[in-house]
Structure formats: C-alpha cells, structure tokens
Amino acid sequence: MSSASPLLELRDWRVSFPGGAQVLRGMNLQLRSGERVALVGESGSGKSMTGLSILGLLPDSAVTSGMLSWKGESCERRSESWWRERRGREIAMIFQDPISSLNPAYSVEWQLREALGRGDPEESSSRVGSSRERALELLRQVGVTAPESRLSQFPHQLSGGMCQRVMIAQALAMRPQLLIADEPTTALDATVQMQVLELLYRVSETRQMAMLFVTHDLAVASRIADRILVMYAGQVVEQGSAREVLRTPQHPYTRALLAARPHLDTPPRSRLAPLEGVVPPATSEFPGCALADRCRESIEACHRERPPWKVNGERGRLCMLDVGERSGSSAGCQS
Numbered sequence: 068m069s070s071a072s073p074l075l076e077l078r079d080w081r082v083s084f085p086g087g088a089q090v091l092r093g094m095n096l097q098l099r100s101g102e103r104v105a106l107v108g109e110s111g112s113g114k115s116m117t118g119l120s121i122l123g124l125l126p127d128s129a130v131t132s133g134m135l136s137w138k139g140e141s142c143e144r145r146s147e148s149w150w151r152e153r154r155g156r157e158i159a160m161i162f163q164d165p166i167s168s169l170n171p172a173y174s175v176e177w178q179l180r181e182a183l184g185r186g187d188p189e190e191s192s193s194r195v196g197s198s199r200e201r202a203l204e205l206l207r208q209v210g211v212t213a214p215e216s217r218l219s220q221f222p223h224q225l226s227g228g229m230c231q232r233v234m235i236a237q238a239l240a241m242r243p244q245l246l247i248a249d250e251p252t253t254a255l256d257a258t259v260q261m262q263v264l265e266l267l268y269r270v271s272e273t274r275q276m277a278m279l280f281v282t283h284d285l286a287v288a289s290r291i292a293d294r295i296l297v298m299y300a301g302q303v304v305e306q307g308s309a310r311e312v313l314r315t316p317q318h319p320y321t322r323a324l325l326a327a328r329p330h331l332d333t334p335p336r337s338r339l340a341p342l343e344g345v346v347p348p349a350t351s352e353f354p355g356c357a358l359a360d361r362c363r364e365s366i367e368a369c370h371r372e373r374p375p376w377k378v379n380g381e382r383g384r385l386c387m388l389d390v391g392e393r394s395g396s397s398a399g400c401q402s
C-alpha cells in the first residue's frame with residue numbers, strides 16, 4: 068500500500084481571500100487508504116478550511132494555489148458536478164453541530180433513505196422496501212439499539228449523541244473511502260464523546276475507511292488517530308505518529324497544547340507552559356515564525372527568519388530550534 072499513490076494529498080496548498088486573509092499558508096498532508104489522521108490546533112488555525120478544501124466547498128471568493136489531489140487526480144479547476152460525484156459517495160463529512168446538519172422537518176428514516184438514495188438513482192424507486200432495512204442496518208452499525216423505534220423520530224426528539232450517530236450513519240450510507248470529521252464530539256458530554264470516538268474508530272477499522280479527524284484536543288486526537296498533524300496559522304508545525312507526538316512533542320506549540328491538558332501523560336522532565344494569547348488573524352504577515360510572539364521558547368532569530376521544515380522519517384517539525392535546545396532539562400529557560 069505504501070508504494071501506491073496516497074488517497075489524498077495536499078502540497079503547498081494555499082487558500083486566501085480578497086482583503087489579504089491567508090487562511091492556509093502552505094498546507095502539506097498525505098493520507099493513505101484506511102489511515103486515520105488527526106488535525107490538531109487552536110481555533111482559527113485553518114483546520115476547517117483544510118476540510119472544506121478537500122470537499123470542494125470553499126467559498127467562491129477563495130483564491131487557491133498549490134496541489135490538491137484525490138486518488139492521484141488533481142482536484143483543481145473542477146466543475147461542481149465533478150465534486151458532486153465525489154462528495155458524499157467517496158468523501159463524506161460530519162460536523163460539530165449535528166442538530167443543524169440534520170433536516171428538522173424530516174424523520175430519521177427519511178434522512179437515511181435520502182442518504183442511501185443519493186448514490187444510486189434506482190434506489191428510491193425500485194428498492195424502497197429494502198431501503199428501510201438498510202436504514203435500520205446503518206443505525207445498528209452506529210450502535211443504535213432498538214433502531215426500529217428511532218426511524219419515525221425527528222431530530223428535535225433525539226439527544227445530541229443520538230443526533231451525532233444518525234449523522235454518522237448518514238455519512239456512512241455511501242460507503243465513503245474518506246470521512247472528514249470536523250470536531251464531531253466537541254458539543255457532546257465526556258461519556259458520549261468517548262462512545263462516538265470509539266464508534267468512529269471501529270467503523271474506520273472494519274470498513275478500512277480513511278479518516279481525517281479535526282479537533283483542538285490532543286487527547287482526543289491521540290485516541291482516534293494513527294498520525295497527528297499539529298497546525299498553527301495555516302500550516303503544519305509538527306507531525307508524527309500519534310504515540311510519538313504525545314510522548315515526545317518536538318515543537319514548542321505542541322508542548323504548549325499538551326500543557327493545557329495536564330492530565331495527559333507528558334514527559335516528566337519537559338518544561339511545559341501553556342500559551343497565552345490567540346492564533347493571530349489570517350491577515351497577519353510574519354517575517355519569521357508565526358508562533359514567535361507567543362512562544363515561550365523563542366529566540367531572537369525566530370522573529371526574523373522563516374523556520375525550516377525538518378524531517379526525520381514520519382516525524383517532521385517547522386522550527387529552527389533543535390529538539391531539547393530550549394526545553395526539557397535545558398538550563399537556558401527560566402520560567
């Protein structure tokens with residue numbers, strides 16, 4: 068599988084808007100078939116814009132450059148009908164707010180049948196009888212017990228967790244090869260969140276469905292993803308296997324994100340300090356590193372020079388500092 072071209076690839080992918088907002092500043096991402104990757108970063112770092120790029124759903128005013136390919140085919144300058152062929156069938160997306168993603172006017176059964184019918188025009192006419200069965204089967208797959216009782220219900224009669232399951236069932240109806248999940252558990256309470264994460268993991272495992280999981284929470288990312296990409300200001304600043312990124316974070320930004328989650332297992336000797344401030348606006352220009360102003364480990368050069376992308380196997384980071392130079396047991400930083 069590794070020799071085949073990736074399912075999805077973004078290379079130096081840039082998205083900007085008139086008025087000078089640069090929302091993606093050279094995004095690089097490769098996703099192989101069946102692989103689960105998490106995009107992690109604070110609000111405003113460009114995670115959703117990455118997801119929307121992949122679905123061809125950027126606003127009309129967006130200006131793009133770089134490479135975006137799906138199954139080895141370039142996605143640039145494609146017609147809306149080309150995208151519609153892929154959206155839902157090959158690439159599906161679920162969002163943070165399930166209630167507003169479901170149609171309040173229709174029953175669960177209608178919404179699932181509609182999703183099943185989308186891929187196959189014959190479906191709605193010739194297989195009406197069996198599509199009820201298939202809707203039930205979808206509900207079972209997403210862990211809904213007594214699914215018969217749910218079919219006639221409307222979104223407002225469902226809990227948040229149940230809505231999310233219905234939305235996942237809808238997304239799975241077409242057997243997509245890639246599911247983009249944009250903060251799908253953020254609105255749920257902790258127990259339900261865990262159940263939905265387990266469900267998504269299981270579904271992607273049994274169906275060999277790739278997943279791009281968007282979250283601001285490294286702990287959530289590490290539960291579901293094989294690989295983690297940490298984003299800041301429209302770029303990937305660190306990437307690696309989920310395990311390694313968590314155990315030995317190499318970028319100051321990743322370390323700061325971890326510090327904001329103190330209950331996570333973190334390396335005992337690393338100095339962790341959460342970041343102050345917020346992600347800079349998309350209109351900002353950076354002569355050096357985008358993080359420099361907020362980074363507790365930055366040196367003078369960070370404000371002047373663009374950080375290099377340093378790669379070592381699966382591991383990569385966008386930082387001019389050497390690993391351990393300013394962190395860990397280093398005496399160079401006072402706190």
Ligand SMILES: Nc1ncnc2c1ncn2[C@@H]1O[C@H](COP(=O)(O)OP(=O)(O)O)[C@@H](O)[C@H]1O
Binds near residue numbers: 084089110111
């Ligand atoms: N239509 C737009 N015009 C200008 N800037 C935008 C537009 N849409 C989003 N942005 C900006 O793009 C940046 C990234 O947004 P987004 O991808 O939604 O971040 P995330 O999902 O990581 O929170 C934000 O700074 C946001 O303000």
Ligand SMILES: [Mg+2]
Binds near residue numbers: 114115116249
């Ligand atoms: Mg978002």
